[in-house]
Amino acid sequence: MPDDATTRKRRSRAHSRGDHSLCLPGRCSAAVAPEPPAPAPEPRAAAPEPVTDPPDAGPSGEVAQSIASWAEALNVTPDDPRAPLLAAARTLAEHLDDGRDPAAIARELRTVVAWIADADQGDQLDELRARRAGRRVEMLVGRSG
DSSP: OOOOHHHHHHHHHHHHTTOOSSSOTTTOTTOOOOOOOOOOOOOOOOOOOOOOOOGGGOOOSHHHHHHHHHHHHHTOOTTSTTHHHHHHHHHHHHHHHHTSSHHHHHHHHHHHHHHHHHOOSSOHHHHHHHHHHHHHHHHHHHHHO
């Protein structure tokens, strides 16, 4: 297909300036023939299957392990108002380690961890935060799972 007027004019102006990058090899002796395309890369062997931990092995990812060790250091009992928040943080950490929707889950995990750090011993705000965290975890985990 022949070039349009704009391309011809661009080639002509470049040629008159001494720029032969747009010149056609058959029409200009200074034009450089295009290089042949690079050969296709060799196909790689399939990656080995990742080794998975047994289901009862506890937290397997780095974030989940960090949350678990932090929860142990806090020494939270089941009747502690922070317990539902810690459960939400553990669930979010496991899903974050799985790589599902990392931005939204990381943002929510940061919020829940901040709430756990700020939690008092059982006021109504802590209960509201725990219920909200539970709803958000269900929404995020259900959407990404």
